[in-house]
Amino acid sequence: MSESDAFRVFDIQRFSIYDGPGIRTTVFLAGCALRCGWCQNPEAFRGEHATVLRPDAVMAEVLKDLDYYTVSGGGLTVSGGEPLLHIAPVQALLTAAKRHGLHTCVQTSGAVSQAHLAAVLDLVDLFQFDLKHMNSARHKQLTGAGTERIHGNARFLRDQGATVQFRMPLLPGINDDAENLERTADFLLGHGAADLRLVPYHRLYVDKYAALDLTPGLPALVPPTAQDLQRATERLAARGLAVAVDG
């Protein structure tokens, strides 16, 4: 099996209810160009923990819950890692999903080549697009790459008329300062986006690191308190953005 027609899957999660509309199955693909210190899916960059699968095998698993998608308006979410790194098999998977009438969602960091986004544009009903920090230097420090390509891709999706839902991990002391929040709001409003989903940082995943013999990049990071969340929500809302907090 060649790399071009298979991908490395490190998890397939059924009854995902926070990854897009309805009840969904989320397929997690290994590989990511970034190295975020708070990454909940370290398997993403330890490829040996993934299984090499062909899109049709993944699709067979996804279709097991077809009835639940039909009833709930749900479908397939492709996540990672960065799922758009190896585009051919993702394209095949999304094509199959559309053929079965599923709602499709791709969760992306935006740190991919624009050609890859272009290749799946017509196959994706919803992009969930992560914004981690507005300051490129700080972004590079936190994730290993600047914001230029990511923001360029956000613009590209807007220009192409794609449906994009922006998300932001809320990391206390890292990206929840007034300046960053305001810049984030302005960036989104400037891109015609009216809303943002805040994903509060949590530590439920830390055991995974130990199991993989890794250490989290930001071991001292703590989850936001209710006040942190409220403050951030208010700051963003004050700029005119509708803010939702993910469960």
Place this chain on the structure above:
Amino acid sequence: MSALHPKNAAHKAALLGAEHWLCMERARYYTESHRESAGLHPSLRAARAMQRVFEKMTVRIEPDELLVGNRSSQLIAPPIAPERGDFTFIFGHLMEELKEFGYRISPSDERVLRDEIIPYWQGKTVRDAKIAAFQRHGLSSPLNVSPREIRRKLRTFGVGALVRLVVEQEDEGDHLDLVARLPRLLRAVRAGSGDNLKGRGRCTDTQAHIVLGHKNVLRLGFSGIDAAARARRKSAKTDAERAFLDSVELSCEAMRAFSERFAVAALAQVGATSDPERRAELDAIADICTRVPWLPPQTFAEALQAIWFTQNAAIISYGAGSGITPGRVDQLLFPYYQADLAGGTLTRAHALRLVEEFIIKLNNNVIIWPNIGGVRLNHLGSDVENITLGGVGADGEDATNALTMLFMEAITNTNLATTASFRVSKHSPKDFVRQVVAIHRETNSPAFLNDETAIQAMVRDGYRLEDAREYCLVGCVEPSGNGDTYGATGGSKVYFPTALDMVFNRGKTSFFGNQDGKDTGDPTRMGTFAAFLAAFYTQLESLVGWVTDATNLRDTIWAENFHNPLISSTIDGCIHHAEDMTQGGATYNFGAVGGGGLGTVVDSLAAIRTFVYEEKSVTMAELRDALASNFRGRAALRKRLLTGPRFGNDLHPVDELARELVARFCAMVSARKTACGGHFKASLISYGLNVYEGALEPATPDGRMAGEPLSNSMSPSNGAERRGPTATLNSLARIDHTHIGYGNSLNMRLPVGVLKSEKGIESVAHLVHAYFHKGGFHVQFNAVDSATLRAAQARPQDYADLIVRVSGYSAYFTRLGRRIQDDIIGRTEFETST
């Protein structure tokens, strides 16, 4: 949602705080009359006995009650029906344990019990006659509990299992105490398992499990029922018919006299009450009780009182723990509600207060479970008086109404262990399921039932379509006719792992050891999995044969000796046929055989197929020996077996075993005829008893140790569900639920936190819709997280009103035995993505 009415909050507090008593009034007056009526027709004997009970038992009106009708002389004291034999058995052998569990009995009641009740019924009860009949027919054998036998059983089952069998007692500190008690407890074991069916199933002493004909009481009143019996008497042909019809007249008269006693009591209290509001309430109670249930009710308050009187009287007549079911209360009451609202004589708030009080009263139905292994099951709290809400009407149109919602609100407000079944059809209001899911945030009661599947199953079993659409849920989740059926939906059961045990032991059960079944050959010489499976089905077929034979023997005893003309008078068909319900008088008649341990046995069969026949990594001889020794010295083999494929994970080959097993079991059961001429229907329900059901089962090839719990109802084994709720539902839905005439239940712990968001609630509702679309029959959710449950174990006093569902039951968590608590905690919690 509103808050519980303050008066109802007081009723609830009184109920939760009340002492548990044993009251002998029902037992004593029934016995007194029975002693005098020897030689009379059994219907007349029963009618006279109940007339005596209703004349003489204490009549109480509690402070601020609007609905009246007490069950016994104490706020909490189950009515005792000694003629059944289950109560007299438990009082005769386990009074000490009952007292330990907190039951109180007055010295005079204890004297009456010891000197009058137990001696009179000795040898005369259903239970005594049943055990004699079973032995005559070679269905049961005296259980040998000699020290030598104990040693033999200990080798197979381990100390834990045997101790559990005697009394749930795992605390080592109590060891000495247990040793001191052991001889007495072993006598109890011998007596308690006198109906042992040689370890091949269960057939309880009681039948019942029926939906009362409240519809007839509301339509006709007992005066109208009385008139119908008199009219029918004119064309009666035999003395037996006349005797039954006379007994109906006596029962109706007794109901009238009983309710009038409450009118008198209410008027007596008026004089003693200064509060003008309470005086007005008591006046109203007196008015209502002089009218209903004798006359057909005219108002909502009268209709609810008529239902409560009838419900309460029926339970007193049959005794506690009999699954006497009110049925479709939202449908029964809706015309009165609508008319009163329109006429301006009732407000919604007042109706809510009445319904809340009704629900609190339904929950005052404590049982003393006469199960030797399950003594502590009396701490389950209440027997089920399942109320059915929503669903389609006889015309097939949606019948969900304003009262459905009002009951939902009352269930939420009362937050008690109310067993409530919400019928869902394709025509249900769009938001209905989501609304019921949302009440899980406050209480854990609701179950979801699928109309399309249930109605199809009813029609398959012979109901007219219009009657099928009126089905109500009896007991836990058994669909039965609305006041037209003698259902006996519970009580008889086989355990699938027994059939497996008998394959390995060539027709013997490990526990009893007698050669009672067929020798299906040497398992080590079964060359293919198909051959092994064929042997399994041969054994299962015999189990079904034994348990249905036993059930028919028992039912004949009821039909010949112990009638219930009061309940019969409300059921369609009995007056027309001039026959008691126990004789087959009802329009529809069925029997039940439950199947237990589906998940355990499917996982076991899958393990045999995988390891013995496919991988060939384990030999059948190794497996047989490992099971016989309860895996002693074979930990590695057990570990391997535990890695086998499991039911409940959307694995087609495993699910296929379950599908075939259920289809074949249902066919075996429906092929058997009942004593009344109907046929048996299958169910897959555990009644919360699965912990005890495992006590007599040896180790199984899924890696389960001897004596450990079996899987619950139709749910996968504890801990087996690893791929989330959709995978589990898919596995379950591969089974054709329309063949399971008496229902199946699937209990699912909701993911912790899922109810916190609207999206979560909506997604749970979507699970229900999709499962029902796929043909699922029942699902219910537990929304309590395990941390809470552990905290409740540690500090029960702080969690007195914490409710969980055990199988189809709702129960107070802190009143459950420790093992059942652990079983609930052990249920898989699904992780959702966050």
